[in-house]
Amino acid sequence: MTNSAAADSLIVIRGRGRVSALGPMLPNAAALVPAFHMRELPGRAVAVGRVPLAVEEDLQQLRRAHAPYRQLDRTVLLALLAARQATAQAGWPLHPASPSLQADSKLLQGDRYALQPASTSLPLTTDNQPPTTTLAVSIGSSRGATGRMEQFHEEFLAAGAVPAAASPLTTMGNVASWVAYDAGTTGGAALSHSSTCSSAFQALGNALAWLRAGMADRFLAGGTEAPLTDFTLAQMQALGIYSPFAATEFPCRPGAGRPSTFVLGEGAAVFALEKVSREALAAERASQPTAPVFCLEGVGFGFEAIGSKTGLSADGQHFQTAMREALRQAGTAPETVDAVVLHSPGTPAGDAAERAALRAVFGENLPDLVSNKWLLGHTLGASAALSLDFACEILTSQQWPAPPFATDLTPAPTRPIRRVLINAAGFGGNAASALVSVV
CATH class of the missing domain: 3.40.47.10 (Thiolase/Chalcone synthase)
Structure with a gap:
């Protein structure tokens, strides 16, 4: 990649979205507290980091809000929520065909995931007008459509057949393509990455390279995972690394030594990335000196x-x-x-x-x-x-x-x-x- 210090432009994070056991909105960082629950498994209960009830309700509402979303894996739905939040925070305009602008639901009008047409210098496109910018998507996931894959396999073992949608709904490309569809992008890349637990940074690094090379104007990039299935939890236990501590006992303890305190969680985070010239950024900082601007270096x-x-x-x-x-x-x-x-x-x-x-x-x-x-x-x-x-x-x-x-x-x-x-x-x-x- 090009050395950004020598370039005349920077890659900035215009918006951030996240969904995790901590919820969709982070309070002051110092006020954060652990958010674990116990999950009953055959022969043992383990701590997990699952999303809170309010986010669970949002996921189910999202699934119902648009007919094609009823078949999507939880991994994809988490990514959609995070991507909507990032896009809204960035103030990016959307193509009118985006389901985010078409759906009439409390979820899409609420504070957490609102996607109203933004008041910016970049107008919304129409079907006969090409987009003024190229929005691309790059999403990483280690396991991908974990829940749907296990469900389809279970049905196959029981009935000897699977529905036609099984393959397209469980490919890795299925993750980024649905985020792109939900954002209403027309013609931008939709890239999915899987490199175990560094998958999100594989996606982010790719987005960074594309933006620096001028192959896209804007990127939604990040990672998503919904691995809290019995089978995946059993895999982590089989490795002998899972925490023996209960949810109320700070079960995940990085840097604490023995015993191993690995705890599985679910969530997603997506970033709205944009290439900005140093001159334009300096002018922006002069007009908004108190607003933090994050640079992905x-x-x-x-x-x-x-x-x-x-x-x-x-x-x-x-x-x-x-x-x-x-x-x-x-x-x-x-x-x-x-x-x-x-x-x-x-x-x-x-x-x-x-x-x-x-x-x-x-x-x-x-x-x-x-x-x-x-x-x-x-x-x-x-x-x-x-x-x-x-x-x-x-x-x-x-x-x-x-x-x-x-x-x-x-x-x-x-x-x-x-x-x-x-x-x-x-x-x-x-x-x-x-x-x-x-x-």
């Missing part, structure tokens, strides 16, 4: 070929490569990073490898270390996107909640937070890091 990737497809090297080689590449793209040095939102899922080996990688890149004077997984769980392919959203919240509030358990996480900022690095990693030896700053 770089997305780096790291890979290592390892014998164990569930493990990683002790010194986190892929983490090191990803972090250095994100810094290289931004044209900045490690000492300019004020905080790191860790991948840190609460597994002792994974947490230790990430710390070793951090010491290799930053030396012993580490940035502040923070995590949101102890609040909402590990959302697999959505986790990187939700961590980036958390980083933007930190940049805005200059605060985060202090973990109420023994850990190496930093309890409160030790310096002004102007630039944050976000890490993600997944099975198969892949890692990704994103760098975001406030300008």
Whole structure:
């Protein structure tokens, strides 16, 4: 990718949307509290990070609001809610064919996901007028349509047949294409990515490259995951990493050592990205000096070929490569990073490898270390996107909640937070890091 420090333009985050166990709207970052519930499984109850009742009602209303949405997987519906929120916050106009503008429902008129035609200099298009900008979509998910896939397979085992819709509704491309449809984009790319738990940053990095290359004017990019099925939870338990703690006992404890405290969660986060010239951004800042503008400075990737497809090297080689590449793209040095939102899922080996990688890149004077997984769980392919959203919240509030358990996480900022690095990693030896700053 092009070094953004030398370019005459920046990639800015115009809008953010998120849905998780914490809900769709984040209060002040320091006021966040863990949001876990117990889930009964055969022979055991485990903690999970499921969305709250209000969001559950929104999902069901969305499913009913538009006939084609009744067949969609929960993963797709979570992405639609987050994408609508991001688009609304960005103030982007929509094509009139968008279901978001056509549907007449309380959900679409409410504060959380409202999508009214925005008052901007870019007019809405019509069917005989090409769009004034190209809106593309890039969404990552580790498992994709988990619930629908398991449902179709169960029906096949019972009846020996599946409906014709089974294949198109369970492909990875099904995720981004529905987000694009809901946004009313006409002709823009719809890209889906799956690279285990770094999937959202694969999607974000692709969007970043397209925008820098001029292949799109605007992007909706992020990650989504709805993995709280009995089968997926059983898979995590089979790995021997699931937390033994109850929902009320802070079940996910990044940086706390043994025992392993991995907790599965569901959610989505989507970002409205746009390329802006430095001159235009300077003029914007002059007219709106108090409004924070987030710059996505770089997305780096790291890979290592390892014998164990569930493990990683002790010194986190892929983490090191990803972090250095994100810094290289931004044209900045490690000492300019004020905080790191860790991948840190609460597994002792994974947490230790990430710390070793951090010491290799930053030396012993580490940035502040923070995590949101102890609040909402590990959302697999959505986790990187939700961590980036958390980083933007930190940049805005200059605060985060202090973990109420023994850990190496930093309890409160030790310096002004102007630039944050976000890490993600997944099975198969892949890692990704994103760098975001406030300008």
